[in-house]
Amino acid sequence: MLFRVTPDSPVPLGEQIAACVRGAIADGSARPGERLPPARSLAGSLGVNVHTVLRGYQRLRDEGLVELRRGRGTVVTGRTDAPGLARLLTLAAELVAEARALGVDDEEILRLVSSQLPTAAGEPGPP
Amino acid sequence: MAETTDERGRGRGLALVVLPHLAAIGILTAVAIGVRDRLPDRVATHFDGGGTADGFLSREALLALALGTLVFQGLALGVALWRGRGPMRRLTAALGAGLPVFTGTLLVTSLLVNVDVADPTDVRLPLWWLPVALGGGALVGLGAWRLVGSGPRTRERPGRSSVLRLEPGESAVWSRHVGSRVMRIAALVVLLASLVSLAVGEWAPGLLGLLAAVVVGALASVRVTVDGSGLVVDLPPLPRPRLSVPLASVAEAEAVRVDAIGDFGGWGYRVRPGASGVVLRSGEALRVRREGGRAFVVTVDDADTAAALLNGLAARRRGEGG
Numbered sequence: 001m002l003f004r005v006t007p008d009s010p011v012p013l014g015e016q017i018a019a020c021v022r023g024a025i026a027d028g029s030a031r032p033g034e035r036l037p038p039a040r041s042l043a044g045s046l047g048v049n050v051h052t053v054l055r056g057y058q059r060l061r062d063e064g065l066v067e068l069r070r071g072r073g074t075v076v077t078g079r080t081d082a083p084g085l086a087r088l089l090t091l092a093a094e095l096v097a098e099a100r101a102l103g104v105d106d107e108e109i110l111r112l113v114s115s116q117l118p119t120a121a122g123e124p125g126p127p
Numbered sequence: 128m129a130e131t132t133d134e135r136g137r138g139r140g141l142a143l144v145v146l147p148h149l150a151a152i153g154i155l156t157a158v159a160i161g162v163r164d165r166l167p168d169r170v171a172t173h174f175d176g177g178g179t180a181d182g183f184l185s186r187e188a189l190l191a192l193a194l195g196t197l198v199f200q201g202l203a204l205g206v207a208l209w210r211g212r213g214p215m216r217r218l219t220a221a222l223g224a225g226l227p228v229f230t231g232t233l234l235v236t237s238l239l240v241n242v243d244v245a246d247p248t249d250v251r252l253p254l255w256w257l258p259v260a261l262g263g264g265a266l267v268g269l270g271a272w273r274l275v276g277s278g279p280r281t282r283e284r285p286g287r288s289s290v291l292r293l294e295p296g297e298s299a300v301w302s303r304h305v306g307s308r309v310m311r312i313a314a315l316v317v318l319l320a321s322l323v324s325l326a327v328g329e330w331a332p333g334l335l336g337l338l339a340a341v342v343v344g345a346l347a348s349v350r351v352t353v354d355g356s357g358l359v360v361d362l363p364p365l366p367r368p369r370l371s372v373p374l375a376s377v378a379e380a381e382a383v384r385v386d387a388i389g390d391f392g393g394w395g396y397r398v399r400p401g402a403s404g405v406v407l408r409s410g411e412a413l414r415v416r417r418e419g420g421r422a423f424v425v426t427v428d429d430a431d432t433a434a435a436l437l438n439g440l441a442a443r444r445r446g447e448g449g
Contacts, residue, residue, distance in 0.1 A: 002432050004299045029429055037302040037352070038363065045300040045354035 001030050001037070005046055011097065013048050017056035019093060025065055025076055025086035032082060036066060036074040063089055136275060140208050140216050143271045144223030148201030151231030152194065158235050159190055162242045170241040171250035178252045193234040200226060210389040214400035219392065220275045225268025232260035286381030286414055287431060291439035301353040301436045305427045307346075307407035309387075309394050314344035346395060349405060351413070351427045353437050358415055360405050360425050370396075370405065372423050374444055378416045380437035382430035385412045391424075413437075 001024045005016040024030035036042075039053040046053075057074055060066040065086055069075050076082065099109045166186050173182025184192065204223035211219045236256045244250055293299060321336025345362060352359045357374035387409045391397035397406050404412075404424030413430040415423045415437065427433065 001303065002299065002301045002436065004293075004297055006294055006297045008296060029432070035304050037300070037350075041352070041363075042300060042302070045302075045352065045356075046298045047355075048298070 001034065003042065003046060005048065007048075013052045014055035014059065015093070017042075017046075017048075017053055018059045019090065021056075021060055021076075022063075022065065022086040022090050022093075026083050026090055028083060030076050032076050032078040034076045035072055036076070038073055065089070137209065137216065140211075140220040140223075140271075140275050141205060143220045143274065144204050144208050145201065147224050147227040147231075147267065148197055148204075151227040151234075152197050152201075155193055155197065155231060155235055155238070158238055159193075162238065165242045166238070167241065167244055167247055169247050170238075171247040171252075172237060174252040178254045180248055180250045180252070183247055189238070193238070196230060196234070197227060200230065207388060207392060210386065211392065212386070212389050215390060215392050217272060217275045218399065221268040221272035224271035225264040225266075228267045229260045229264030232256070232263060236260070286383035287434070288379060288381035288438065289431065289435045290442055291432075291435040293439045293443050298355065299436055299440070301429075301433050302350065303427055303429060303433070304348060304350050305407055305425075306348040307394060310343055310347035310407065314340045314347060317343065347407070349407065349425075351425055351433065353433050353440070355440060357440075358413075358423070358425075358433075358437060370423075372415050372417060374437075374440055376417045376419070377437060377441045378418045380413060380415045380434040380441075382434045383412050383414045383424070384410060385424060385426060387426075 001021065003017060003020045005013055005020075007013065009016065011019075021030065021036065036057065037045075039050055039057060043050040043053045057066065061068070061074075063085070064079070065077060065082060066074050067077050079085075095113070096109060099112070104112070168186055169183050170186050170189050171180030171182070172184045172189050172192075173180070175181045201223075204219060204226070208216060208219045208223055233256070237252070240250050240252055241247065291299070317336050318340035321333045321340060324333035324336060345365070348362070349360055350363050352361075355374065356371075357377060358372040358380075359369065360371070361369040385391065385404075385406060387394050387406050391399060391404065391406045394406055394408070397404055401420075402414075402422040402424055404414075404422075405426070406412075406424065407426050410426060411428055411430045412424050412426040413433045417423065
């Protein structure tokens, strides 16, 4: 699993780490059961705080993409829809980042998404 | 033509392994037939450090054991040679030619010392046979080593290599676990065998077996990490053992395919001329060429990404990246 982070990016480091894992699950390079590196060693390698890594891992747990397993640490979940879910979460994160960059506030983002719900048939259109 | 030279090298190597084994089997059989009526029913087969007999077998069991050893050894080395490539084949040919001289000499000697004795406990093994057998084996092995030659240089197959361009200030890490099914099965078999030993009260072999099973089991899964310090292979959560190639000594990294037996003669931590590595299975592997020429190989999935990142980090360190 490849992790790339840029400290001076506007995206928080924990979110950058989570995005790397989502990407790896989405493109199939991280398969179900694959172990994430222990937070401490990943933090050491990337030169970031352990809590930053743990915050990223916690997000992934909340999203249902990874789970804690006794003796194996944090692993990619076995659910078959994990790659699809990871792709969806990546799109959502990109949508929010794009909207924030344009100065759109959170209320507006929610309204924007729900306005698409009645018309969209499935595939999201071009950005 | 490289292929023809290579096929000839393989045929010659196989002859160097098979012929000494056939010769050893032939001589042993001839000696056994010749002295058959002069051997006692129980023969001395094991000797202590001073050459005094301390282990005994029936005459038939000794003959079966001796022939079985040579046949099994010849088959195993023959298969290893057939699948071996480049420097591995040369090493196997030397071992395959020298070993039957050593084991054959010892087996024939242990037959001969039992000739015309009434009580097998009186049998003594003259110790000067040991250096003679060793020296003879080493000489023949050295001869085979020279005869086989290093083979065509072009046999080192090129791998896939790319460079991951890193942004200035960007940190990047690649990490993956790799397991060995062969070693897990081996650990399980040893574990079961040692539990049986313990159950029947054989404490020493049982405990030794348990220890071996734990060690092999622990080595069956390793972690491979590429980061700003270079390449590290370790066994989490243990801090040691740990193998590393510092980024400063990385000349080039590439993704290759390895055959565990053909390229490295087996599984585990392997050293062979020109390369060392952690080979837990056959297939995709990361190969790092170091400054100074020696290569380090570790079998791992997604080796393309690992190689690209390692090349990118090394390029940035040399001031080429960005």
